[in-house]
Amino acid sequence: MGTPQTVLHVDDDPEMLALSTATFHQFDDISLLTATTAIDALDIVSSHSVDCVVSDSLMLPDGVPLIEALRRENKDVPIVLFTAKDWTEVADVASAAAVSEYVQKAGPDDLSTVLEHVGMLVDGDRDESLAAGVSAVTEALADHADAASAASFSLDENWELVGQWVGDDELGIVVVEAIEAHAGLPAIEEPLYDYIDADALEELLRPVLEDEERPGIEVRFPYGDFELAVTSTGDIFARPEPGETLY
Incomplete structure (x- = not known):
């Protein structure tokens, strides 16, 4: 096995990045x-050797498109523009940044398309090995989309997605880190086990990508000044407990 190729995925949607992490995790x-954020992306490119960038159509605070700034930072790195915007909306910027590929966000299959492009761009010889896993990833992502719809159907606009569990770490640790990052450290002084049996919760739920069907499970419980909801797709939602004002 050769040296792993480094891919940077930039997107302001944490759920998309969680799906991306789970997807690319399939390949060693x-x-x-x-x-x-665009600023974080530039910091990473300036401090790491990056072999390919997958980027949404984000802007820097001064209004400069991120992909243009990335191209100025590195004139050779391949860029895959992965955005919900139509090509007509991004054509000028994409051309100026000399993007290698454009993929429009429309459904779960599109992340697999991104994966195929990345495989060709980072090393054409690796594309065949990557392609062998693409169909399985596509199916898993489609399953996740269906399960997410079933598991979170009762969550209204007051809930905010704060994290996602992909099965690599203990669920209890991921929950605590997600709510701390959401509310600011230290968010909650009491341990999680005062509110719920995290081991039992982990047994009940499943990682995002698996070769098995998952029922639409949603578990809600209080945690400090918050109410949390964890679904069987790994999504972690939070909202202030009724009567609490946190911001």
């Missing part, structure tokens, strides 16, 4: 870095 020859 790709190391994935993620960023949720």
Whole structure:
């Protein structure tokens, strides 16, 4: 096995980055870095050797498109523009940044298309090995989309996605880190086990990508000043407990 190729995925949607992390995790020859802001993306590119960038159509605070700034930072790195915008909306910027590929976000299959492009761009010889896993990834992502719809059907706009569990770490640790990052450290002084049996919760739920069907499970419980909801797709939602004002 050769040295892993480093891919940076930039998107302001944490759920998309969680799906991307779970997807690229299937392949040992790709190391994935993620960023949720244009500034963080530039910091990573300036401090890491990046072999390919997958980027949403984000802007820097001064209004400069991220992909243009990335191209100025590195004139050779391949860029895959992965955005919900139509080509007509991004054509000028994409051309100026000399993007290698454009993929429009429309459904779960599109992330697999991104994966195929990345495989060709980082090393054409690796594309065949990557392609062998693409169909399985596509099916898993489609299953996740269906399960997510079933599991979170009762969550209204007051809930905010704060994290996602992909099965690599203990669920209890991921929940605590997600709510701390959401509310600011230290968010909650009491341990999680005062509120719920995290081991039992982990047994009940499943990682995002698996070769098995998952029922639409949603578990809600209080945690400090918050109410949390964890679904069987690994999504972690939070909202202030009724009567609490946190911001």
